[in-house]
Amino acid sequence: MKKVIERSMIVPNMHLLEIEAPEIATKVRPGQFVIVIPVEEGERIPLSIADYDTEKGTISIVFMEVGASTSALACLKAGDEVATCVGPLGNETTIPSSENVLLVGGCYGIGSLYPVAKELKKKGNRVSTLLEARSSYLIYWQNRFIPLSERIYTITRDGSLGTKGHISRLPDVINSMPEKPDRIIVNGCTYLMAHTSEITKELGIPVVVNLNPIMIDGTGMCGVCRVTVSGQTKFACVDGPEFDGHNIDWKEFLARRKAYMTEEALFFRKSDARFAHKEGKCAWHE
Amino acid sequence: MNDEKTQEKTSKMDLNRRAMPHQPPMIRRNNFDEVALGYTEELARAEASRCLQCKKPRCVTGCPVEIDIPGFIACVKKGDFAAGIKKIKEKNCLPSVSGRVCPQESQCESKCILLNKGGEIAIGRIERFLADWEAKQGKVDLPKKAKPTGKKVAIVGSGPAGLTVAGDLILLGHEVTIFEALHKAGGVLIYGIPEFRLPKAIVARELDYLKSLGVKVYTDFVVGKTRSIDELLEEFDAIFVGTGAGLPWFMSIPGENLNGVYSANEYLTRMNLMKGYLAPRSATPVKKHVKVAVVGGGNVAMDSARTALRMGASESHIVYRRSHAELPARAEEAENAEEEGVIFDLLTLPLRYIGDENGWIKEIECIKMELGEPDASGRRTPVEKPGSNFRMPIDAVVVAIGNSPNPLVPATTPGLDTTKRGTLVADPETGKTTRGRVWAGGDIVTGAATVILAMGAGRKAARAMQEYLTTGKQ
Numbered sequence A: 001m002k003k004v005i006e007r008s009m010i011v012p013n014m015h016l017l018e019i020e021a022p023e024i025a026t027k028v029r030p031g032q033f034v035i036v037i038p039v040e041e042g043e044r045i046p047l048s049i050a051d052y053d054t055e056k057g058t059i060s061i062v063f064m065e066v067g068a069s070t071s072a073l074a075c076l077k078a079g080d081e082v083a084t085c086v087g088p089l090g091n092e093t094t095i096p097s098s099e100n101v102l103l104v105g106g107c108y109g110i111g112s113l114y115p116v117a118k119e120l121k122k123k124g125n126r127v128s129t130l131l132e133a134r135s136s137y138l139i140y141w142q143n144r145f146i147p148l149s150e151r152i153y154t155i156t157r158d159g160s161l162g163t164k165g166h167i168s169r170l171p172d173v174i175n176s177m178p179e180k181p182d183r184i185i186v187n188g189c190t191y192l193m194a195h196t197s198e199i200t201k202e203l204g205i206p207v208v209v210n211l212n213p214i215m216i217d218g219t220g221m222c223g224v225c226r227v228t229v230s231g232q233t234k235f236a237c238v239d240g241p242e243f244d245g246h247n248i249d250w251k252e253f254l255a256r257r258k259a260y261m262t263e264e265a266l267f268f269r270k271s272d273a274r275f276a277h278k279e280g281k282c283a284w285h286e
Numbered sequence B: 001m002n003d004e005k006t007q008e009k010t011s012k013m014d015l016n017r018r019a020m021p022h023q024p025p026m027i028r029r030n031n032f033d034e035v036a037l038g039y040t041e042e043l044a045r046a047e048a049s050r051c052l053q054c055k056k057p058r059c060v061t062g063c064p065v066e067i068d069i070p071g072f073i074a075c076v077k078k079g080d081f082a083a084g085i086k087k088i089k090e091k092n093c094l095p096s097v098s099g100r101v102c103p104q105e106s107q108c109e110s111k112c113i114l115l116n117k118g119g120e121i122a123i124g125r126i127e128r129f130l131a132d133w134e135a136k137q138g139k140v141d142l143p144k145k146a147k148p149t150g151k152k153v154a155i156v157g158s159g160p161a162g163l164t165v166a167g168d169l170i171l172l173g174h175e176v177t178i179f180e181a182l183h184k185a186g187g188v189l190i191y192g193i194p195e196f197r198l199p200k201a202i203v204a205r206e207l208d209y210l211k212s213l214g215v216k217v218y219t220d221f222v223v224g225k226t227r228s229i230d231e232l233l234e235e236f237d238a239i240f241v242g243t244g245a246g247l248p249w250f251m252s253i254p255g256e257n258l259n260g261v262y263s264a265n266e267y268l269t270r271m272n273l274m275k276g277y278l279a280p281r282s283a284t285p286v287k288k289h290v291k292v293a294v295v296g297g298g299n300v301a302m303d304s305a306r307t308a309l310r311m312g313a314s315e316s317h318i319v320y321r322r323s324h325a326e327l328p329a330r331a332e333e334a335e336n337a338e339e340e341g342v343i344f345d346l347l348t349l350p351l352r353y354i355g356d357e358n359g360w361i362k363e364i365e366c367i368k369m370e371l372g373e374p375d376a377s378g379r380r381t382p383v384e385k386p387g388s389n390f391r392m393p394i395d396a397v398v399v400a401i402g403n404s405p406n407p408l409v410p411a412t413t414p415g416l417d418t419t420k421r422g423t424l425v426a427d428p429e430t431g432k433t434t435r436g437r438v439w440a441g442g443d444i445v446t447g448a449a450t451v452i453l454a455m456g457a458g459r460k461a462a463r464a465m466q467e468y469l470t471t472g473k474q
């Protein structure tokens, strides 16, 4: 049982969750994640750590409400508890020194890149940040990245902010930069990471992704998180989650990511009202 | 003269090994309730009465923890069950578990003098009866604890090895804290062995007992991540590492990462720990499979194949590369699996997995094997029969070919030496590792083995740790 300090919606469907977990807050490094069980007998879901406060003993997570477990989390309020929050898991993101680094963040990845940006800056790197979303109103934490970045770029699908279009416009953004980045670090949905890796192959820029496969234990025990990297099987939870995006078998990864789509949707529909939001109110808490 | 005496004895001998009641196979293959129902009082006493009470009991030499077997059996014969269970508990703190999962046929029962007459005593069943009898009595009397010593012990991992150390050291007056990575304590007993073979209520009861003695249990704590062994050593006087052998092996054959190919750890964890057997009411999703193939022939493979049947598979296969005689599973489990309708494809080796356009497995290509010369372990090595390749249509594969220790703790602990197999280097008599104040035992030292060996190792380590905690000698 871990106490919830705060839970709020930062942009539609995207929530910030602050949990009291001093043993994790004092240990976590950028790029690591926790596994959370929202309620007793719930599912174990991996979530990246987007911020932490060593003194307060808390960690923060940015999550998108996509299914049953994240909906349960979206119902939480200050003072509630989550059944499990264990970590910090996985390896930390490799932080170079004195490099020119482009961060690409979308979805929850904007949040999980924040500690990475801080650490990069601390180690004397020059950081540029590219935030990607469907529309400008879905972009968050821009203010947090401003003091850490030399430049901030945005791509929105509807063109409401920055470059109009998909992540496929990334080469345009890179061409507009005063110098080509030495490496790109991408966090966010699978689509964003896979495409960024594909596009940058021709540009000859190394790309680092934080993979998000299905996980159970997060300690190397079950092997559900396996991914093929340079022809070899790796367990993302212990060998990653950071990998070289150019070496990942993305076709396999995408297929594995989708393995339980039908069952998840089914459970979401069948699960009793406790997880469901009713007319903007949370049936579980009110 | 001597001959006559033996003959006289033999003629009076009761060689009727009492069967234990079971759920009928065609019923139990559809539910997750325990398969074996246990002896009744009458059956237990009848079985106990067959024991010859040998002066030099050979069964005891077959028990890794040297339980006074004729001793507890004599108590059952008399009907003094309380004395019987006490005798077992002198050596074995989890009899309700070992009575169910020990491979008795290759341990105590294989040494019984009545074996060659075909009527070895069902020692495991009597042990199980006593443990269950005790549980039925309701509240167990808590043994007296020694005066607090002020010493603090950390135990990493809550499998049978860790639980044994905890149980022993708490009684000696030390402060004992267990750290467990998962959200439930119990190790393989909780996440691996299915409900129908070891009801989780039994494991929960053992844990409650330890907690009532004052053992603190921290779940959701990954040693090597949340805190390192070095950090724990700052706070604790001694540490026991019992992290088991939780890293699943794959065969490195083509198609192993297709959807529908699981490690046995994943499959069983999904079903047991994550309550997948309650699907679709479980939060953790599980797939419905029609034809399942389990690769391997040990207990883990049997558990997976039998779980698949219970999850509604119409066919569940064991694909094993040697013959029936070499199956490493407990004989009783292989038998139970066969009765329930698991199909045994013996002398068969998978070569590759073939997927459909969406990345799901649809077929296995296998090859037939034959047994060749015996290898170093004395088992005959299977060799491929050229040209015998064939394909098996299947929609799920569970790979149950073995586990090795998880490298997390050794990799994050300088000075904690490992062998080439990834197991910890530890003194077999004391469990002492190459790090000061750190002991280890169970699967992390031996590689995947058995519950009773893990408990035995825990007991030895506890003794050595007690020695250190009281005298400072390690």
Ligand SMILES: Cc1cc2nc3c(=O)[nH]c(=O)nc-3n(C[C@H](O)[C@H](O)[C@H](O)COP(=O)(O)OP(=O)(O)OC[C@H]3O[C@@H](n4cnc5c(N)ncnc54)[C@H](O)[C@@H]3O)c2cc1C
Pocket: A033, A043, A045, A046, A047, A048, A049, A061, A062, A063, A064, A065, A066, A067, A068, A069, A070, A071, A108, A112, A188, A189, A190, A211, A212, A213, A214, A215, A241, A257, A258, A260, A261, A264, A265, A268
């Ligand atoms: C190392 C790691 C770190 C992660 N960090 C975060 C994080 O910081 N914030 C966060 O919101 N999520 C993160 N995820 C993803 C997160 O674990 C899933 O979103 C979560 O498990 C969904 O659970 P659910 O029960 O709510 O939805 P489910 O019912 O399990 O899923 C609903 C549907 O959404 C799809 N889906 C779920 N998540 C994603 C995704 N990320 N991208 C594309 N499709 C998806 C599923 O395939 C499914 O079809 C991370 C995953 C990993 C492995």
Ligand SMILES: Cc1cc2nc3c(=O)[nH]c(=O)nc-3n(C[C@H](O)[C@H](O)[C@H](O)COP(=O)(O)OP(=O)(O)OC[C@H]3O[C@@H](n4cnc5c(N)ncnc54)[C@H](O)[C@@H]3O)c2cc1C
Pocket: B100, B101, B102, B103, B156, B157, B158, B159, B160, B161, B162, B179, B180, B181, B182, B185, B186, B187, B188, B189, B192, B193, B194, B221, B222, B223, B224, B242, B243, B244, B245, B246, B268, B299, B300, B303, B330, B406, B408, B409, B441, B442, B443, B444, B448, B449, B450, B451, B452, B454
């Ligand atoms: C499916 C299956 C069926 C089996 N059937 C039988 C049987 O019938 N009979 C039999 O005798 N044996 C059987 N075995 C083997 C037996 O279960 C093991 O030999 C025994 O459990 C080993 O005990 P242990 O205490 O060493 O480790 P485990 O039981 O493996 O427990 C280790 C614990 O440590 C935890 N842990 C690991 N790493 C960390 C970490 N870094 N920090 C904190 N905690 C950690 C794990 O989560 C786990 O809970 C079976 C095994 C399996 C998998």
Ligand code: SF4
Pocket: B062, B063, B064, B065, B066, B067, B069, B092, B098, B099, B102, B103, B104, B107, B108, B109, B123, B124, B127, B452
């Ligand atoms: S613990 Fe196992 S080996 Fe020992 S007597 Fe009991 S059943 Fe036999």
Ligand code: FES
Pocket: A214, A215, A216, A217, A218, A219, A220, A221, A222, A223, A224, A225, A226, A235, A236, A237, A238
């Ligand atoms: S999540 Fe189980 S091994 Fe990675």
